[in-house]
Amino acid sequence: MSDEVELKQQLKAMIVERLFLKVSPEEIPDDANLMETYGVDSVNIFEIVVGLEDEFGISLAEEDFSIEAFATVEGIAELVTQKRG
């Protein structure tokens, strides 16, 4: 399994757990819009941010916050990869 695929799986598991979603991580497509498909709102995005900092060891700066970055698992994975440098 590639690092990218593994990262996305870990992100999906974190999102399902922290947001108490009633789906399994495997059911979330990489490119599904989280807000439109799962009703993710500002409180949920904040929980994702806390999860990224706690479980993925990255720290987010102001310029990291954009709708594109948090709209899909793909976007979040790109952000994590970029922050890990």
Place this chain on the structure above:
Amino acid sequence: MGMVLCDPFAEEKKSSQKTLAEMGRALAEAGISALHLDYRGTGDSAGRFEQFNLEDWREDICAAVDWVRLRWGLGRVGLLGLRLGATLAAREAVNCHACDLVLWEPVAEGERYARELAQRTKIKQMLTTGPGASSAQQQNQSGFLDLDGYLVAPSLMTQLGQLRLAPLEQFPQPALLVECTARGEVSPAAQALMADCPLGEVQALQMEPFWQRIGLTDTAPLIALTLQWLQGRGEGQA
């Protein structure tokens, strides 16, 4: 026996009012007098939010404990706080001779908390008005930071940033720390906070962060756990 309920900060206070009111009612029904405090500048208390700081609110907690003792003639008065309210309660518990201490999800590291407050505001702006203003742009001409309509003075942000919850080793009375997390597991950080508290206990519940949403989370398990613990502590005491 009486309990003083200590609110969290800003938006978290608004989101948690229902739960704290229900906790107060549950205490009263169980024969435990409860005072739900509005710090100065918040809720129904006098003054504007931006006029006060953490020192003022710590004083308010002790004043509320004294008030309960004197006005209600209760010898045994404890503190229950949520988030920042828990942190302030923990810091004042010895000073105001609290007999029981209940901490719901205390803010342990002020620096991180201050950063999270800014992040939350940024995310809301991102979803409602696009990229939103930078932190610098969120500050008005007097240097006050606008957090979802709460004007926070620079001095208060500094105080929040410096806040740190020390282990409760000097608190000699029964204390309960409750964590509400996705996994429902006690964290090492919470265990460390209570490790040297002689009568301290840590419990965890699998629960959404109800202090971030208005009225959508069932907090009955948290209220029941707290009440059960307090009643257990009260057995055989005046």
